[in-house]
Amino acid sequence: MNTPVAAxxxxxxxxxxxxxxxxxxxxxxxDMAAYLNGWRDGWQGRSPMVVRPANxxxxxxxxxxxxxxxxxxxxxxGNTGLTGGSTPGxxxxxxxxxxxxxxxxxxxxxxxxxxxxxxxxxxxxxxxKAAELDRLFPLSLGAEGTCQIGGNLSTNAGGINVLKYxxxxxxxLGLEVVLPDGxxxxxxxxxxxxxxxxxxxxxxxxxxxTLGIITQAVLKLFPRPRDQQTAFAAVRDPQxxxxxxxxxxxxxxxxxxxxxxxxxxxxxxxxxxxxxxxDPLAQKHAWNVLMELSGSDTxxxxxxxxxxxxxxxAGLVLDATIAANQAQARAMWKMREDHAxxxxxxxxxxxxxxxxxxxxxxxxxxxxxxxxxxxxxxIKHLAFGHIGDGNIHYNPGWENAPGVAAKAKERDPINxxxxxxxxxxxxxxxxxxxxxxxxxxxxxxxKSPVEIELMRTLKRALDPHNLMNPGKLIEI
Amino acid sequence: MNTPVAAxxxxxxxxxxxxxxxxxxxxxxxDMAAYLNGWRDGWQGRSPMVVRPANxxxxxxxxxxxxxxxxxxxxxxGNTGLTGGSTPGxxxxxxxxxxxxxxxxxxxxxxxxxxxxxxxxxxxxxxxKAAELDRLFPLSLGAEGTCQIGGNLSTNAGGINVLKYxxxxxxxLGLEVVLPDGxxxxxxxxxxxxxxxxxxxxxxxxxxxTLGIITQAVLKLFPRPRDQQTAFAAVRDPQxxxxxxxxxxxxxxxxxxxxxxxxxxxxxxxxxxxxxxxDPLAQKHAWNVLMELSGSDTxxxxxxxxxxxxxxxAGLVLDATIAANQAQARAMWKMREDHAxxxxxxxxxxxxxxxxxxxxxxxxxxxxxxxxxxxxxxIKHLAFGHIGDGNIHYNPGWENAPGVAAKAKERDPINxxxxxxxxxxxxxxxxxxxxxxxxxxxxxxxKSPVEIELMRTLKRALDPHNLMNPGKLIEI
Numbered sequence: 001m002n003t004p005v006a007a008x009x010x011x012x013x014x015x016x017x018x019x020x021x022x023x024x025x026x027x028x029x030x031d032m033a034a035y036l037n038g039w040r041d042g043w044q045g046r047s048p049m050v051v052r053p054a055n056x057x058x059x060x061x062x063x064x065x066x067x068x069x070x071x072x073x074x075x076x077x078g079n080t081g082l083t084g085g086s087t088p089g090x091x092x093x094x095x096x097x098x099x100x101x102x103x104x105x106x107x108x109x110x111x112x113x114x115x116x117x118x119x120x121x122x123x124x125x126x127x128x129k130a131a132e133l134d135r136l137f138p139l140s141l142g143a144e145g146t147c148q149i150g151g152n153l154s155t156n157a158g159g160i161n162v163l164k165y166x167x168x169x170x171x172x173l174g175l176e177v178v179l180p181d182g183x184x185x186x187x188x189x190x191x192x193x194x195x196x197x198x199x200x201x202x203x204x205x206x207x208x209x210t211l212g213i214i215t216q217a218v219l220k221l222f223p224r225p226r227d228q229q230t231a232f233a234a235v236r237d238p239q240x241x242x243x244x245x246x247x248x249x250x251x252x253x254x255x256x257x258x259x260x261x262x263x264x265x266x267x268x269x270x271x272x273x274x275x276x277x278x279d280p281l282a283q284k285h286a287w288n289v290l291m292e293l294s295g296s297d298t299x300x301x302x303x304x305x306x307x308x309x310x311x312x313x314a315g316l317v318l319d320a321t322i323a324a325n326q327a328q329a330r331a332m333w334k335m336r337e338d339h340a341x342x343x344x345x346x347x348x349x350x351x352x353x354x355x356x357x358x359x360x361x362x363x364x365x366x367x368x369x370x371x372x373x374x375x376x377x378x379i380k381h382l383a384f385g386h387i388g389d390g391n392i393h394y395n396p397g398w399e400n401a402p403g404v405a406a407k408a409k410e411r412d413p414i415n416x417x418x419x420x421x422x423x424x425x426x427x428x429x430x431x432x433x434x435x436x437x438x439x440x441x442x443x444x445x446x447k448s449p450v451e452i453e454l455m456r457t458l459k460r461a462l463d464p465h466n467l468m469n470p471g472k473l474i475e476i
Numbered sequence: 477m478n479t480p481v482a483a484x485x486x487x488x489x490x491x492x493x494x495x496x497x498x499x500x501x502x503x504x505x506x507d508m509a510a511y512l513n514g515w516r517d518g519w520q521g522r523s524p525m526v527v528r529p530a531n532x533x534x535x536x537x538x539x540x541x542x543x544x545x546x547x548x549x550x551x552x553x554g555n556t557g558l559t560g561g562s563t564p565g566x567x568x569x570x571x572x573x574x575x576x577x578x579x580x581x582x583x584x585x586x587x588x589x590x591x592x593x594x595x596x597x598x599x600x601x602x603x604x605k606a607a608e609l610d611r612l613f614p615l616s617l618g619a620e621g622t623c624q625i626g627g628n629l630s631t632n633a634g635g636i637n638v639l640k641y642x643x644x645x646x647x648x649l650g651l652e653v654v655l656p657d658g659x660x661x662x663x664x665x666x667x668x669x670x671x672x673x674x675x676x677x678x679x680x681x682x683x684x685x686t687l688g689i690i691t692q693a694v695l696k697l698f699p700r701p702r703d704q705q706t707a708f709a710a711v712r713d714p715q716x717x718x719x720x721x722x723x724x725x726x727x728x729x730x731x732x733x734x735x736x737x738x739x740x741x742x743x744x745x746x747x748x749x750x751x752x753x754x755d756p757l758a759q760k761h762a763w764n765v766l767m768e769l770s771g772s773d774t775x776x777x778x779x780x781x782x783x784x785x786x787x788x789x790a791g792l793v794l795d796a797t798i799a800a801n802q803a804q805a806r807a808m809w810k811m812r813e814d815h816a817x818x819x820x821x822x823x824x825x826x827x828x829x830x831x832x833x834x835x836x837x838x839x840x841x842x843x844x845x846x847x848x849x850x851x852x853x854x855i856k857h858l859a860f861g862h863i864g865d866g867n868i869h870y871n872p873g874w875e876n877a878p879g880v881a882a883k884a885k886e887r888d889p890i891n892x893x894x895x896x897x898x899x900x901x902x903x904x905x906x907x908x909x910x911x912x913x914x915x916x917x918x919x920x921x922x923k924s925p926v927e928i929e930l931m932r933t934l935k936r937a938l939d940p941h942n943l944m945n946p947g948k949l950i951e952i
Contacts, residue, residue, distance in 0.1 A: 202678035253772030296729030461937035
């Protein structure tokens with residue numbers, strides 16, 4: 001089955017306008033730009049109309065109209081994804097349906113530790129809402145000021161707190177979804193135990209809008225940690241980082257909420273890009289970790305001190321500093337977060353959002369560096385990220401220099417080297433960014449025919465006319 | 477589509493025997509009894525053969541043979557379920573496929589905090605294996621000495637540690653599954669972040685063997701708590717119990733690993749059944765909780781003391797005792813666990829495994845008790861269970877007396893009263909036991925047509941010939 005390519009009919013657009021009103025429709029090219037183009041990485045698309053329903057009933061009515069007309073829909077929330085998953089194609093035959101007007105917190109229930117929210121709520125606003133209730137909503141990632149929860153759930157977003165709290169999937173108790181034919185599935189239950197048949201919400205979480213449109217969700221809340229301790233430690237090598245993580249988890253009873261690998265080259269790039277960035281340690285070391293313990297345990301700081309001292313004794317840690325206050329901790333985290341931006345200092349950066357079992361991280365980095373170094377002696381190695389989850393942003397590249405642009409042709413062969421190794425080590429070629437368009441075909445190279453066919457079976461069963469974000473995640 | 481009813485052909489049985497050998501086949505009636513009858517609650521079935529493959533390849537070969545012959549299969553692990561989900565029908569036209577010979581731990585990976593196990597591993601053995609590694613595998617339930625992990629995953633088992641660690645679904649990183657046509661899906665990945673398409677393992681977890689047979693799993697391990705503090709507290713009423721839970725979670729930063737509601741009537745039944753059972757408090761109170769804090773925090777006991785003292789001050793807690801040692805804690809838990817057995821002291825016990833949002837527990841109990849008390853003035857009220865997850869074992873009944881057997885006819889009207897209220901409060905009529913046969917039709921009374929049809933769509937897509945545990949969970 002191929003993606004429909006017929007142009008969108010004017011009478012469909014007129015009927016949609018009748019449902020959502022003028023303020024629910026954008027057709028002006030300048031106003032549509034933010035919806036048609038990706039946030040980063042140059043994704044671009046075309047569409048005759050961006051539709052912004054005000055509520056679930058309007059979403060359902062619009063989807064029903066599109067279904068009956070066999071016009072495909074690209075669901076969109078904050079449009080901050082990095083894989084082109086929320087960008088329409090260039091054919092202009094798809095409606096963009098944005099949930100960004102649906103941004104209300106519908107209910108909070110402190111004794112149940114839940115909040116019920118609409119899909120267009122900005123993540124940072126939900127974090128803020130939880131804080132006002134003296135609770136934590138732990139999902140946290142770089143785009144949190146712009147991304148919206150419907151997109152976070154549709155991509156099963158990760159971020160910096162996965163180690164303790166899990167991915168977005170783990171933070172949801174219930175969903176409301178508009179199905180491809182416009183029917184509404186009301187699974188907005190706030191239950192921690194429910195075994196009355198297939199757990200349907202799992203289908204839609206991480207489906208990148210290809211099986212339906214998430215319109216509301218019941219999210220879990222957590223106690224707010226009463227204390228937080230942050231350390232920056234130079235480690236012997238990546239294997240030492242992994243062993244330090246294990247020690248910290250055991251000693252603190254899972255109070256480790258952040259554990260990020262940071263390379264000296266990454267720090268250098270950040271300082272080059274933002275010269276006011278403080279260097280956490282006096283001496284420079286090739287490999288470092290930023291670690292954070294959170295909880296209500298009054299002994300967190302002493303636990304952290306003990307773990308670091310014992311790890312130093314064991315030769316895993318070479319030097320370390322514990323943030324004396326929130327401002328210092330904040331500065332350490334800012335340096336980590338600035339890695340994304342600082343990579344612009346490179347002339348070309350070839351990004352990989354991969355994961356391997358935590359126990360294979362050191363092997364992955366060593367072998368990937370060696371293989372790329374052999375093929376490209378002048379390549380710069382850069383690896384950083386959430387190694388507590390086995391997730392590495394492995395982004396080698398070249399410094400700015402004449403001719404660097406021509407290196408872009410090495411992107412595919414480099415992807416092949418990196419992804420081959422990832423899969424050999426039992427890993428994933430897209431740990432937290434999803435497939436979208438960017439990795440849709442690449443994944444076919446690695447997944448078994450059985451798995452690809454299972455995915456197609458699901459897509460065909462739930463979206464038989466291929467109208468929901470067609471061509472994203474999987475082709476049918 | 478109806479369940480196939482053709483008799484199993486002898487040539488199929490012969491071919492299966494060629495695959496698994498004589499020791500993989502049971503056809504003797506006495507030897508088959510343990511596989512054909514339910515562990516409790518009187519489920520009974522018939523089958524010409526119980527097949528016990530030694531490995532995944534044999535499972536796949538047997539399933540392929542059955543698929544080609546259109547002979548249905550009842551997958552079975554420990555056969556300890558309470559809803560008839562692993563019992564074949566009385567028609568005798570189904571093969572029982574038991575995974576109980578597949579009981580090896582295939583791999584452990586301490587730095588990745590995982591173990592890879594076969595589906596027939598007994599849960600208690602996996603707990604023990606984790607303990608030998610100085611780790612915790614937190615799934616824990618009454619049947620743990622007999623139930624097998626394949627069944628735990630297929631029913632998304634709950635148990636006593638869900639509050640902190642989640643249901644069985646939350647403890648799995650990867651699965652291997654034999655699909656209804658005999659193909660093997662190898663999703664045995666040990667990754668904490670993987671967003672390369674639909675998360676297929678979620679389909680099979682909790683599917684009660686209706687979409688395929690789980691043959692192996694990668695399970696998560698956790699740090700072993702260094703301390704555990706257990707208290708028994710009399711509370712003002714169920715609402716006070718819920719408020720105490722909230723206080724304890726906030727004060728301890730989620731160190732609450734157990735929180736069980738216990739009624740005086742339940743304690744009385746246990747003491748009647750097992751007279752040596754110690755009564756935890758000197759005074760008798762109608763409502764009580766058993767609570768447990770676990771972690772590596774050295775201040776757990778003082779946190780527990782503070783929480784209880786403040787809750788007493790606030791009028792939530794009437795009296796409380798903290799176990800002075802492990803033996804006392806064990807005795808408190810044993811009294812809770814003995815509730816299951818002690819209900820035999822009642823002449824008739826009408827069991828409900830329900831959940832509601834935690835915030836609605838008190839309302840549920842009050843309204844259910846009132847409604848049943850109005851309809852049946854002589855009924856005995858009994859509610860207990862994992863209220864930290866919103867899960868209540870609501871088991872009213874009648875004392876042993878002449879004529880009590882005739883009360884069994886009230887089962888259906890009582891179910892209707894209880895389940896109507898559960899659903900009105902946004903709850904689930906099967907919190908942790910699944911649907912099987914017991915609740916398969918009952919759930920149709922409550923789920924929306926959209927949800928029922930989505931479940932059917934999934935079943936039809938993955939098992940088009942309706943060969944995997946047909947008639948369980950959902951009819952198609």
